[in-house]
Amino acid sequence: MNEAPVLITGGRVVDPSRGLDAPLDVLLEGGVVAKVDERIAAPRGATVVDATGLVVAPGFVDLHVHFREPGFEWKETIASGSEAAAVGGYTTVCCMPNTDPVIDDAPTASFVQKRIRETARVRVLPIGAVSKGQKGVALAEIGLMKAEGIVAISDDGKPVVNADLMRRALEYASMFDLPVVVHEEDPNLVAGGQMHEGWASTRLGLPGWPAVAESTMVARDVELAALTGARLHVAHVSVRDSLAAIRRARAAHVPVSCEVTPHHLMLTDEDLARSSYDTRFKMNPPLRGEDDRQALVSALADGTIDCVATDHAPHHHDEKAMEFSAAPFGVTGLETAFSVLLDGLVLPRLLSLSRLVEAMSTAPARLFGLPYGTLAEGAPADVVLFSTSRSTTFSSFRSLSANSPWTGKTLRGRVERTFVGGLEVHRFGAQPPAGPAA
Amino acid sequence: MSRKPEVPADPASFTKKDLLDIESLSKAEIQMILDTADSMAEINKRTIKKVPTLRGRLVANLFYENSTRTRFSFEIAERRLTADSISFAAATSSAAKGETLLDTCRNLEAMAPDAIVIRHQSSGAPHFLARNLKCAVINAGDGTHAHPTQALLDAFTMRRVKGKLEGLRVAICGDVRFSRVARSNLALLPKMGAEVTLAGPRTLLPPEIERTGARVTTRIEEAIDGADVIMMLRVQKERGGGLGFPSDREYYEFFGLTPQRRKLARKDAIVMHPGPMNRGVEIDSAVADGPGSVILDQVEAGVAVRMAVLYLLIGASGDE
Numbered sequence: 001m002n003e004a005p006v007l008i009t010g011g012r013v014v015d016p017s018r019g020l021d022a023p024l025d026v027l028l029e030g031g032v033v034a035k036v037d038e039r040i041a042a043p044r045g046a047t048v049v050d051a052t053g054l055v056v057a058p059g060f061v062d063l064h065v066h067f068r069e070p071g072f073e074w075k076e077t078i079a080s081g082s083e084a085a086a087v088g089g090y091t092t093v094c095c096m097p098n099t100d101p102v103i104d105d106a107p108t109a110s111f112v113q114k115r116i117r118e119t120a121r122v123r124v125l126p127i128g129a130v131s132k133g134q135k136g137v138a139l140a141e142i143g144l145m146k147a148e149g150i151v152a153i154s155d156d157g158k159p160v161v162n163a164d165l166m167r168r169a170l171e172y173a174s175m176f177d178l179p180v181v182v183h184e185e186d187p188n189l190v191a192g193g194q195m196h197e198g199w200a201s202t203r204l205g206l207p208g209w210p211a212v213a214e215s216t217m218v219a220r221d222v223e224l225a226a227l228t229g230a231r232l233h234v235a236h237v238s239v240r241d242s243l244a245a246i247r248r249a250r251a252a253h254v255p256v257s258c259e260v261t262p263h264h265l266m267l268t269d270e271d272l273a274r275s276s277y278d279t280r281f282k283m284n285p286p287l288r289g290e291d292d293r294q295a296l297v298s299a300l301a302d303g304t305i306d307c308v309a310t311d312h313a314p315h316h317h318d319e320k321a322m323e324f325s326a327a328p329f330g331v332t333g334l335e336t337a338f339s340v341l342l343d344g345l346v347l348p349r350l351l352s353l354s355r356l357v358e359a360m361s362t363a364p365a366r367l368f369g370l371p372y373g374t375l376a377e378g379a380p381a382d383v384v385l386f387s388t389s390r391s392t393t394f395s396s397f398r399s400l401s402a403n404s405p406w407t408g409k410t411l412r413g414r415v416e417r418t419f420v421g422g423l424e425v426h427r428f429g430a431q432p433p434a435g436p437a438a
Numbered sequence: 439m440s441r442k443p444e445v446p447a448d449p450a451s452f453t454k455k456d457l458l459d460i461e462s463l464s465k466a467e468i469q470m471i472l473d474t475a476d477s478m479a480e481i482n483k484r485t486i487k488k489v490p491t492l493r494g495r496l497v498a499n500l501f502y503e504n505s506t507r508t509r510f511s512f513e514i515a516e517r518r519l520t521a522d523s524i525s526f527a528a529a530t531s532s533a534a535k536g537e538t539l540l541d542t543c544r545n546l547e548a549m550a551p552d553a554i555v556i557r558h559q560s561s562g563a564p565h566f567l568a569r570n571l572k573c574a575v576i577n578a579g580d581g582t583h584a585h586p587t588q589a590l591l592d593a594f595t596m597r598r599v600k601g602k603l604e605g606l607r608v609a610i611c612g613d614v615r616f617s618r619v620a621r622s623n624l625a626l627l628p629k630m631g632a633e634v635t636l637a638g639p640r641t642l643l644p645p646e647i648e649r650t651g652a653r654v655t656t657r658i659e660e661a662i663d664g665a666d667v668i669m670m671l672r673v674q675k676e677r678g679g680g681l682g683f684p685s686d687r688e689y690y691e692f693f694g695l696t697p698q699r700r701k702l703a704r705k706d707a708i709v710m711h712p713g714p715m716n717r718g719v720e721i722d723s724a725v726a727d728g729p730g731s732v733i734l735d736q737v738e739a740g741v742a743v744r745m746a747v748l749y750l751l752i753g754a755s756g757d758e
Contacts, residue, residue, distance in 0.1 A: 191678075194561075197645055198645055198646060199645065199646040199649050201644070201645070202644040202645055202646055202647055202649075203461075203621070204561055204562065204583060205561040205562075205580070205581050205582035205583030205584065205618060205621055206561050206562070206581070206582075206583070207582075208644070208645060276562070276565045276569070277561070277562030277565045277566055318538075321538070321540055322538065322539065322540070322566075323539055323558065323560035323562065323563040323566050324560060324561065324562045324563075324566070325559075325560040325561065325581070326539075326560060
């Protein structure tokens with residue numbers, strides 16, 4: 001990667017990894033951050049990017065996306081999903097293994113890595129399955145997949161119902177220093193639920209999905225994490241009572257982390273009710289009550305929730321153009337996440353800008369032990385430039401799917417440019433660059 | 439008591455495109471439907487029970503879920519108004535070949551029906567269609583969500599017998615959780631000034647149901663005490679209602695409408711049931727077939743109410 005150096009001048013550098021929020025220049029050279037300083041002189045042949053009025057931050061890191069390849073390429077591919085990531089300011093994303101076949105052995109992980117090398121525009125890191133076929137019965141080839149570069153294990157999309165298997169997975173994964181990402185849902189309590197159980201589900205006559213279906217599983221798994229000392233990461237926390245279990249575990253120094261999605265931070269079951277059965281509001285876990293939503297916002301602000309993850313879950317238009325109970329669960333998120341949270345939380349002063357950047361970049365990178373999420377000199381040159389005053393209208397998407405509650409909406413905040421390893425992979429208003437970035 | 443048929447309302451004054459649920463109707467609109475149904479009931483008393491009001495209109499009845507009463511009732515209503523009508527049940531249709539609901543309805547719409555009457559097992563299916571179709575959509579029951587024409591015919595029946603809805607004390611008893619009939623009645627009755635008490639096993643009461651404004655109890659006696667109307671709900675075993683209690687006989691013991699319990703209501707109280715009944719489970723035959731039972735009057739009212747709904751939604755205004 002011997003492209004010309006890039007000098008980003010006149011921007012406001014927000015780098016939570018070093019507690020930095022100041023007007024500084026940033027020099028990217030040789031694929032790394034070469035220098036961050038006041039007024040850097042442009043080296044010979046450097047591309048100068050005027051970032052006046054913009055924020056310069058470490059590129060966003062998403063620990064939870066679904067790129068559907070192999071097996072469901074009509075919904076998304078590694079190429080289209082990573083392009084959506086670049087547009088959203090993401091430089092690293094971790095893709096879940098619920099593909100067809102499931103990423104549960106070395107050859108499949110290796111195939112995905114090959115597709116990533118051939119087609120990805122940003123850094124895409126695969127997550128392997130916990131159990132063979134995500135069936136929750138026998139452990140997947142965790143060690144061999146680690147050798148193929150998986151960064152965590154998860155049966156995401158499905159819970160690990162068998163507590164003994166979860167215990168063994170935690171013990172086994174800890175040998176390889178891999179976090180176990182848990183999708184918490186007790187299927188007996190969910191019992192065919194289509195939306196959060198509450199007043200809205202009562203009115204809509206849709207089967208309710210109670211909060212305890214999540215919180216009881218979180219309570220179980222933090223106990224197992226305490227027993228095993230393994231790294232537990234709770235995916236898409238959606239209810240207040242899960243936070244209580246996580247806080248208790250933290251207080252006891254159990255190594256537990258968790259993430260929250262933009263949609264659970266901004267929307268509730270009443271938004272679904274108002275939408276009159278719009279399947280773009282159908283996801284797993286479901287949109288919760290207003291009490292839960294507020295608890296999630298506070299927990300993100302106070303650090304109980306470590307990071308934001310989109311759970312980008314693309315589905316084809318035809319699959320969503322259904323009666324509510326027949327449509328699949330899932331919403332996209334990579335292209336909208338930044339504006340949704342800037343407009344919804346930062347500008348109304350519910351969250352600081354530096355905390356948003358930390359939760360979208362520094363914190364998730366740290367949780368998975370990745371060298372990203374920082375503009376420290378020598379770090380990979382993964383950078384996002386965004387405006388907090390300009391708006392974005394979400395009329396079309398680079399993702400193959402458009403199942404977003406924010407389709408057609410205009411929100412403040414715009415991702416202007418994204419750099420991966422010093423290479424520009426997104427510029428607002430420009431056509432996507434040809435070929436893979438990395 | 440029978441009312442003198444009035445001049446039917448001008449359909450132009452009823453501005454809704456669809457009838458999806460009771461929540462989206464105003465009190466005045468409910469009143470208008472019930473008043474129009476009064477006129478329609480008069481037609482049903484004639485020797486020649488047919489008027490040319492909807493001549494040349496096409497109504498398609500789509501029943502994705504089993505129904506006898508509601509489907510017959512709509513078909514009879516359509517015929518009495520001289521609408522052309524076609525009906526299909528999902529098992530015999532293209533749904534069996536894997537066609538989506540939306541595609542089926544768009545194909546149907548290409549043949550220019552004025553209204554689609556739909557019953558579907560998925561809550562919100564009529565709302566989904568209404569958003570995507572230009573013709574009128576009438577909800578004939580969607581999942582566990584709504585059954586607006588049932589609530590209207592229930593109100594019509596109560597109003598006929600009791601003369602008014604305002605101030606009536608109505609007990610709705612049984613499997614509320616899985617009942618679209620209960621939900622639609624809970625939307626309609628308080629709006630019209632009736633007082634509702636719900637009773638059922640805790641396992642069959644949906645969360646936060648008291649926010650409808652109804653009183654909620656798990657003792658059926660408490661609900662029936664002093665009631666003007668006892669509305670029994672069918673235990674919806676096909677939707678999981680049977681998981682809410684251990685056995686039919688235990689249900690009957692604690693929640694069945696027995697002759698003894700019926701006595702707790704006012705002397706002139708009426709007994710209603712949307713059908714089909716589970717005799718000996720939620721209702722004793724002696725009550726279902728006994729004095730004060732208006733269960734068959736409800737069925738009769740169904741035709742008049744559905745005629746009114748069809749007329750108001752797709753009838754031409756003026757004197758056609």
